[in-house]
Amino acid sequence: MFAYIVRRLVLMLVTLFGVSVVIFVLLHIVPGNIVDILFAAAGYVDPADKVHLQQELGLDQPIVVQYLRWICGLLHGDLGYSYVSEKPALDEILPRIPITARLAGLALLFSASIGIPLGVISAVNQGSRLDYALRVVSLSGLSLPSFWLGLLILMASVSLFGSIPIFNPDPKTFGEMFATYCLPSMAVGFRSAALTMRITRSSMLEILRQDYIRTARAKGASEAAVNYHHALKNAILPVITVIGVEAAFLIGGLIVTETVFNIPGVARFLVEAIRWRDYPIVQNLVMFIAVIVVFANFTVDMLYAVFDPRIRYTD
Template identity: 40%
Template structure:
């Protein structure tokens, strides 16, 4: 196990080096001069040139990349051009909301997707199965922003059960924060629950035809024990994989939902950074999201051995 973890960590290092190169190039391919954006339309070319020199944007690209790589090695992602604060501090201020939102959305997806997928597999070919398949296709095709706006209209405006937008007062507790995130989590979790439903159904259909499941039924075990202990447990590998990938995608893909609900999360910060051509924030956010994605994949791989003791690395 230890040797496997070391190999994976080394491969993660290689992947992050490639990600750093891609992030640096993509940030500078985006049209627009951050110095000109900061100074506005009334700035003179001399003022823009002076600001570019102060920010180091007048250096050759190789020099800029060398400085960027040195910052990454030393754990310093630079300073935001517009916020005038370290990039790590700016992202850390917004990360709590995004991580909590992604976690709640995954919980919604799993709470809906796994039971519905199991029921669909157990009742294969029936009207229930067909209804689940149709519902999953419908949920997957609905954009999260439309779901969010619909939820706001009915549960926030008409019924008044939840706030329309925001993240609570500055000193709000965790329960109040979570109350503000219920509707955004539903808007994100419902479309992704369709993916988990389809994977759960497919994995369960494969397992329920195995000999050990038929043997368990022949021994007279209760149906719920056959389904949960012998069926679902052995079908958890692909389900666990899709749940982990869903969490990684939600962490980096909550931008639209945060915009719809007016949430000051990391997604909102990235959008503002792109519009303002704030290179350090763009680069730092993309690196952190990529690192989380790779780390989640590693954790999922290690959990395989916990779910299925037959797996050895």
């Protein structure tokens, strides 16, 4: 087990190294840079000033030197400075991480707490009207774009209460935090809940046809024990995979939702940084998202061994 974990950690480092190279190269081969954008709005400028600014930002150096300087700073906790605000990149990014983390966490909680029970109910009542109704709901969740659902929620709020929800970036109590993040998390978590429900239903239907389920019923086990102890316990692995993938997706996939609800999170800030060619911000944010994705995949693999005793990672 220890050797497997070490191999996985080494593989994670190699993956992150490859991601960092791809991010840096792609960002620097895109036409235009921050110097061109800054001087484009100023009309005629002295070429000497433009060259001086490129030297000051280090953009005149070879791309390999720029990459090594960024990686060395990253390893020492120095993320550089934002080209736009001229503030340390760490000071720009850190306040936005808790906002996106709360939104993604609440959306994931909504997804799991709604999707898994409804998936079990749909599988147990296969072919019934309730099953068909839940399948229509899940199909609707997969079909509705989150930004359109968010706009519907805002329109409904204006129609019912005469105002739109005001985002509170610094809630003091759990109640304030829940009220602030409830609507946007439901808008983005509805799709994840629908996907979780369909995967749970499909996996449960496969397990419910197994011989040991019929044996448990023949021995007099209750329906609740059969469905939740025997069946769901063995059907949970695909669900864990989906939840892990969704957890990684939500960190970087909240761009539209944060824009619709005017939430100053990581995803929205990333889009703004890309538009302004703010290299330090873009590079560090994409690396942060890559770390979350890699760590989520590693966590899913470890949870496999916890939920399924048949899985053992040998040395």
